[in-house]
Amino acid sequence: MNIVHFHDSENNKHDLVGGKGHNLINLHCNEFNVPKGFVVSTKAFFDFISENDIKEKILEIVEKTDKEDHEKIEKASQEIKSLILNGKSKEQLQKEITGALKNLQGSKFAVRSSSQAEDLESASFAGQQDTYLNVSKEAIEKNIMNCWASLFTSRAIFYREQQGIKHDVGIAVVVQEMIDADFAGVMFTLDPIEKKHILIEVTAGLGEKLVSGQVTPNTYFLHKETFAIEKKNENERFDEAFLEKIGKIGLEIEKHYGNPQDIEFAIKDGEIHILQARPITT
Template identity: 40%
Template structure:
């Protein structure tokens, strides 16, 4: 197996060597969606690195019979394994192949707000585990992502950090709980052109808190997406009804800071925002329409609700990654035995049924094909996307939006309740009660006892 594989050469069926994240990026690129170009350092390369560095047995022995319920022992094993990997040398052959691919990806000089930087592209380096982003398991956020990496030396170090992050405490714990054997899970690394987003966020093609299949939920903030996915700020929140194409809910939050690229150092930095910008709505009408359109296209392509990360640079939307929504299984009882959907004439119903049964674990799915009685979501959104602000709409949408504003009620607006610190999509929808304990990092996890929150 090759050390390097480009996005254009992989699809969602290549998780075994590309990992879940990379396989999905290749799939999206093949579907003509706006994905930044990049390549994958394959999982086989990680395995080769372990053998060439002579550290495989050391890693496996540290994990053998590890009691993941013992937080101190879990943290200790994780720290030792990560140190072993980061302090090991990548062989000259592997390093050369990664460097050659990086040269090919780079455009020589990169323009950032009028400034030029020589020698290499700014890239995002993301982990892509072979047990990641599967329909029945979500490993989101468990491994490393490094932004604004530049230069071959930095890139090689970033690759090792991604490899090492396969052994973060919560990743070890989660794999154990899910029954994945550590020695059979490998790690590929995505190296992708960096999108210097001035707007970014996440999009769910289902309401992630209620599992409402008829809603598209979008969160948005200024700058890079790090502040949104880490939960550091409360982003703007929009809900679009798939059946009508209407914007039915809008929550505009105060977003006091953003992450962006340092123009002098090329690193990611935190920038405080003025009150005017912090309270301003992030997305325009046209951006909402395009994001919803992309979300629907991706959901239709996978035939399953998706969790999508996106960014906007110089007015262009980029899809940064997608993964299946795994909490959908919790409402299987609410799902119809027969799914009614519109399909392409060339796509057989039995093919869709097989894909859905494989990816969801729900047996005996039947797909009934019906003629569409209404316009598809793309047409509806283009004509009827509602907005409380019409100052930043495309000319061809302007007349339609103004007509709707006269005929329809404005979308419901909500503000944060007094005393709320941060708000966003629930990581684990539901209700619970117990003593609240606050920890500053995972090394303090042992303070949490049974019944604590």
């Protein structure tokens, strides 16, 4: 199965759709407000590297590389990414992706990596693979291949090595309707320091710069029971009326999964969209 739609709970298997895809399908099927989308499965990736006869080459490059030498890891990464980006996907996969896109609205999309190794309770793998925003239909296939290649960035290779994760893991790719956010943010349903708090960080526009640490957000600490703002640090105007709504959604997701969550969200025209949820890891 190359394509798994967000409504397809039966095929929502971690090994098939990766960590991010698994969580998004789960949230969508449990009626949380997730942007519509589908997942290009790990099967599509494994078929691609087999059809292009590069699977063994990739593993050979990784295995012979000194994982303690960052320059050598980077060199290996570039070699592997070149093998993937110069490969060709089958026409059947291209047709299935085109068909799946017809179920989505808009002209721009988010294309997001979803590794089998990410969003685990023991290791989040957050930020190790790539995300592409505002992607046109014409550029979807190219960016899917970019996501596949990002399984072998130098930082991903190094992280897997540190975590004891094998390098023959698969990667899926999430394709979603693009939310042109007015505000975006990250929420931790359990503040690691003050356990009674929900920690919410918000910034204007898209959230990628916030997640990557490129901007300083507004920061709010909400009491988990009353949702009262107990501490805050503001850099720009934000309607604090949204904070209680965001906090309540966060606790619903925490209850759904049964453990504290690291949640990414976007706000557009007053509507809160959940972009990602994963267990908080230390």
